[in-house]
Amino acid sequence: MTELLPTPSQTVGPYLSIGLPWPDGPHVVPEGTPGAFWIRGTVRDGNGDPIPDAMIETWQADPDGGFRHPDDPRGTADGEFRGFGRCPTEADGTYGILTVLPGVVPGEGGATQAPHIDVSVFARGLLNRVVTRIYFEDQDNAADPVLATVPEERRGTLIAAKTGDGYRFDIRLQGDGETVFFRL
């Protein structure tokens, strides 16, 4: 096999919203799916100001903990479940993703992972995406192997709070309450 070096990342720039959003992008599941809820939040910068030119992408397991992907040997989720969501931020820095609760996902060595969603954040001024995870405050997160690696005082930035129509997950790129971001 030839070894090739990867292409570098660059910022999405200020005009990502001409090319990337889709009308159904925020819908990981179609509207009307039983159990569907919204995850809403605001993306903020180091001053605490909302970021109007960011985009959130999410990737998650279905309610049984399975992925619609050939590398998940346990079979695939049903046809309506895309697993993927994409939403640009509005002028006030807010986004929303319509989804369902992911199931428990196998971890390493027989461990299991608490329900979680992987998130990519893109924005003008971000030269590479940053990656975080959403966990849910009303789920049992105690034994999650990834949360366990995060300093305890910062874990709260990864946990979405229950709201009237789903959950709130704010993202702070820098400063007070800076969200935990991961290296992959």
Next chain:
Amino acid sequence: MATPTEFRLPRYGEDPEGTHPPLDSSGYRSTALRHPKQDLVLLPQMLTEVTGPLLGPGRLGEHDNDLTRQHAGEPQGQRIIVTGRLLDGDGRPVRDSLVEIWQANAGGRYRHTGDRWPSPLDPNFDGVGRTLTDSDGRYTFTTIKPGAYPWKNHDNAWRPAHIHFSVFGSAFTQRLVTQMYFPDDPLFSQDPIFNSIPDEKARQRMVSRYDHDITQAEWALGFQFDIVLRGRDASVFEEEEDDDE
């Protein structure tokens, strides 16, 4: 749900040091308030990370890969064909994979309400394209060469001509957004976004290559731009014995 006692998942090697720009690149002013200051926490590659969205033909319209045919009239500017392969670090083609592009028109203006550069909008050009890679990992777009445009980052700042590319690969670890540049652009030297990549050879991997074989007589200039994502090497994800106690 039953948890399988053993399965093998691919692992995606980390990109070499210097491949990607530091999130804190002071020359590009907008990074100042938007780069995390805390250390990134290592995320082990588990099922969520080694899988990823496989976005197929349902996302494409008829002329999505020909940006010169999305309106009744022809756009202004130099018609170009941009083609290349989407590969992983082991040289394997990434097949049936969504490639999205967006760009300025020939005058360097984006069809975006935030773009105030007083170069005219082109009624026949949206600057947005999508396609899927074929079985060889190849994509092709027909479009218009984008113009350079000024921005306010520093005194007399101009972005080199570029096309934004978004690719997914086949795993969350491979997701990439980049910019394709054109050969020998005189504006490279003063552009902090291009130069945010520390390694000169890595920077050159964002520059397309003029290709006379792709160029079509009396029709369009041709450029080659291959995109390389992280490679994958299979490794044991989970052994039969449980050793988490």
